[in-house]
Amino acid sequence: MGIGWRRSGSFRRGSEDFSPCGGYGLEDGGGAGTFRGVNSCASLGIGLAGFGTVGSGVWNTLERNGDLITGRTGGGVMLHVAKILVRDPAKARAATGEVPAERFTTNWRELVEDPAVDIVVELIGGTTDAFEIVAAALRARKPVVTGNKALLAERGVELFALSREMDVPIHFEAAVAGGIPIIRTVQDSLIGNRIHSISGIINGTSNYILGRMTDAGLTFETALAEAQGLGYAEADPALDVNGWDAAHKAILLATLAYGFPIDPGLVHVSGIEQVRPIDITFSKNLGYVVKLLAVIREHADGSVELRVQPSFIAKTNILASVHGVFNAVAVHGDAAGEALFYGRGAGQDPTASSVVADLVEASRSLRQASGHRGFLLYRENGRLVPVEETSTAYYVRFDVTDRPGVVAEIARVLADHRIGISGTHSPVNPANPDAEFVDMVFLLHTCAYGKLKQALAEIEGLDCINSEPVVFRIESLG
Numbered sequence: 001m002g003i004g005w006r007r008s009g010s011f012r013r014g015s016e017d018f019s020p021c022g023g024y025g026l027e028d029g030g031g032a033g034t035f036r037g038v039n040s041c042a043s044l045g046i047g048l049a050g051f052g053t054v055g056s057g058v059w060n061t062l063e064r065n066g067d068l069i070t071g072r073t074g075g076g077v078m079l080h081v082a083k084i085l086v087r088d089p090a091k092a093r094a095a096t097g098e099v100p101a102e103r104f105t106t107n108w109r110e111l112v113e114d115p116a117v118d119i120v121v122e123l124i125g126g127t128t129d130a131f132e133i134v135a136a137a138l139r140a141r142k143p144v145v146t147g148n149k150a151l152l153a154e155r156g157v158e159l160f161a162l163s164r165e166m167d168v169p170i171h172f173e174a175a176v177a178g179g180i181p182i183i184r185t186v187q188d189s190l191i192g193n194r195i196h197s198i199s200g201i202i203n204g205t206s207n208y209i210l211g212r213m214t215d216a217g218l219t220f221e222t223a224l225a226e227a228q229g230l231g232y233a234e235a236d237p238a239l240d241v242n243g244w245d246a247a248h249k250a251i252l253l254a255t256l257a258y259g260f261p262i263d264p265g266l267v268h269v270s271g272i273e274q275v276r277p278i279d280i281t282f283s284k285n286l287g288y289v290v291k292l293l294a295v296i297r298e299h300a301d302g303s304v305e306l307r308v309q310p311s312f313i314a315k316t317n318i319l320a321s322v323h324g325v326f327n328a329v330a331v332h333g334d335a336a337g338e339a340l341f342y343g344r345g346a347g348q349d350p351t352a353s354s355v356v357a358d359l360v361e362a363s364r365s366l367r368q369a370s371g372h373r374g375f376l377l378y379r380e381n382g383r384l385v386p387v388e389e390t391s392t393a394y395y396v397r398f399d400v401t402d403r404p405g406v407v408a409e410i411a412r413v414l415a416d417h418r419i420g421i422s423g424t425h426s427p428v429n430p431a432n433p434d435a436e437f438v439d440m441v442f443l444l445h446t447c448a449y450g451k452l453k454q455a456l457a458e459i460e461g462l463d464c465i466n467s468e469p470v471v472f473r474i475e476s477l478g
Helices: 053-072 089-096 108-115 128-140 149-166 180-190 204-216 220-231 244-258 276-284 348-367 406-416 448-458
Strands: 004-007 012-013 016-018 023-027 042-049 077-085 119-122 144-146 195-201 288-298 304-314 326-333 339-345 391-401 421-427 437-448 469-474
Touching: 004 469, 016 180, 016 391, 023 220, 042 089, 042 128, 042 348, 042 469, 053 077, 053 348, 089 326, 108 128, 119 128, 128 144, 128 149, 128 437, 144 149, 149 204, 149 244, 180 326, 195 244, 204 276, 204 288, 204 326, 244 288, 244 304, 244 448, 276 288, 276 391, 276 469, 391 406, 391 448, 406 421, 406 437, 406 448
Parallel strands: 042 077, 042 119, 119 144, 304 469
Antiparallel strands: 004 023, 012 016, 195 288, 195 326, 288 304, 326 339, 391 437, 391 469, 421 437
């Protein structure tokens, strides 16, 4: 089937009917190597898979700023929501009150296959149904916009391969750091740069929890409960506090920066569950703050270091001043130098803003007769540095039996492994000065993490050690 013409349809925004173009759009029959395009004046239908916080935010943004968006794109395209996938149409309709009932469906195939849908937006989360929706949309030659970092981090290799095969783009600005335009910056604005490093705070929930522990002296459990009460943390906060939400985002950033597929199973991830008030106090006294930090760094041989963990960073570092649920990402390129991106990392409006920006980019793709404006892997493979080969200084907390010689026993093992000690401390609990078990803190010089792990495994075998040591990296960023 060859290329034909499709009249741009009318749609309703608020109480008015719009037929903005009255023109026609290019349409093909899905032949191999062809890509649909529309003329310079068209109405493009959006299929929203998911109508929760972000999905309804996209609807609201298009309703509120649709004319503004059209004007800023040269008056070429009007975007409207043609179909919405939900589990319960009655509930969704009651929640909004403005969306016509006929726009809702409970069948994702109906959404993807609807001829009125030109672009598919996946916002349902997860990696199973979401994968099927995105794959089906690509096969239908419909550009995809998604905010699903887990999907792309875990199954992106398959989807990017399909995107290349069908010559149809996937856009995913909303998958990392909410309203911060970090994806487009790395992919487009810094395209001429060799990215030396990316480091950042990319999970607002953990940042809020650590901030409350620092500012108000709360325990982890109390700060988490407060975050849940304010809606910053989910009822099941596992992915936020165990580091994997940040890790999925870091994997996407590293994939963009270095162009090869990354196996999540090779990424070192540690969460904030073991952070205690004593660690916060120590960080303050030493001139640091504790942050859940994502670190991406290219080594001289082209290999890439990628890890996520709670870290001590100097109070003078700009990332130390990122508070609450805000995110910040520092990118160092060889030409651009250091650049910092800061803003809300989640929430309805910031994330919807990124989705709408991707919708505009997708609409530009449709206006071209051919071409691919989304991300594609551009290296078949690359080496991810094993975490054992990465090096920093360390803060290590031991739960020990309080008796003479404990410090000497631990220090002997560290010396045997040629790990230097910059300081030790064992605080006394005023409420229980005669406690049998105490926390012993060691500050260690820079060494390979693998060497430290070997030493700690030996130390755990000492009869004075009561539990697994807690390790935080002391980061030197820049």
